[in-house]
Amino acid sequence: MRRHRCNQVVRSDSETESESDAETMRCLSCKEEYAARDAGTCKECYEExxxxxxxxxxxxxxxKAKVAFLRFWSPLDHAHRGSPTSPGPVFPDVVLVAYDDGSPGLPPVPVPAHKAVLVNRSPVFKAMLENEMEESRSGTxxxxxxxxxxxxxxxxxxxxxxxxxxxxMACDLxxxxxxxxxxHLKGFCEKFLVSKLNWDNSLLTxxxxxxxxxxxxxxxxxxxITDNMDxxxxxxxxxxxxxKDPRLVVEIYEAYLSKQVNTAVHKDT
Structure with missing residues (x-):
């Protein structure tokens, strides 16, 4: 299918010459003339x-339909913190356990999952679960x-x-x-953090x-940072x-000097 961009038009030479009684326009996409009454684009390009x-x-x-079809039902749709071992109809075969749970005195709460999903999503989980490692044998x-x-x-x-x-959460993920x-998740979090970037959090970020x-x-x-060195x-x-990390400070100044040199070179040229 031929695709055009017809959002602009120019007047044809017939506007200044009285060769025709009807004023015509020229479509910038197909370069053909058409009657001005068509207002903005020729009929063919408009329909296209x-x-x-x-x-x-x-x-x-x-x-959207394909995404909905391929989407897995997460066992977390059925398991809640109060009942982490209630998997519903999804039958998880592995659990992940957080050891910085922030709940002193309480046992870690397992997060149910499926080995097949973990293996498919992460090469680290794949190596862990496809070999005879502790995690593969214990299911934890x-x-x-x-x-x-x-x-x-x-x-x-x-x-x-x-x-x-x-x-x-973006940092944790x-x-x-x-x-x-x-x-994919790392890129998702990076874009979010860039959207939240400002001078106040620039150094920590x-x-x-x-x-x-x-x-x-x-x-x-x-x-x-280098735009606000003052x-x-x-x-x-x-x-x-x-x-804590003077090496990073050195890298900031090196980047700033490099930017200054590049700016000077562009000005000279």
Whole structure:
């Protein structure tokens, strides 16, 4: 199907010449003249644009239907914190346990899942569960330094590709996504963190992104910092970073100097 962009028109030479009694226009897509009464585009291109719009709508609906068909029902749709071992009709065959649950004195709460889903979503889980490792034999995967809520959200994402994020949850899920090589989730969290980036959180975000290899967040935070170098040393987080990880401070200044050099070169050319 021929596709055009007909949102602009130009007047033909006949406007200034009285060769025709009726004023004509020229379509920028097909370059053909048409009567001005058609107001904006030739009839053929207008109809073709309408067909294209309908075709795109059908494709979108088809994609939505495929996503709905392929979506797994998460065992978390049936298991709640008060009854974590009530799987309903989904029959999980493995549980994940958070060992930073924030509930002192209480046993860790398991998060039910299916081995087939974990193996399909993460190469780390795949290696863990397809070999004769402790997790494969026991059916329990212990994950340290993670809250129950973050682990639950992580497992739910593996089934649904959906997650509710705030800045803390985005950081927690990004760490899990990096650890278990879930690239789609990591990219999702990175985009969210970039959308929340501002001067106040720029240094902490930069340090976090550097630690976890979040390049999209790293580049955005570094760009914001180097654009505001006159305010950098006044930040409380700056002195903390100097003491804890001076290497990152050096990298910030190197990036700033590189930006200055590039700006000077562009001005000269």
């Amino acid at each position: 644009a309408g067909e294209t719009e309908e075709e795109l709508k059908r494709e979108i609906e088809d994609l 995967i212990k994950i340290s330094d993670v809250s129950y809520d973050a682990l639950r959200a992580f497992v739910n994402y593996l089934y649904t590709a959906e997650a509710w994020l705030d800045e803390q 990004l760490v899990l996504a990096e650890k278990y090589h879930v690239k 930069y340090a976090f992104a550097h630690q976890h290899g979040a390049k999209l967040v790293l580049d955005a935070a570094l760009s914001l 305010k950098l040393t006044k930040k409380e987080e700056y002195m903390e970073l100097v003491e």
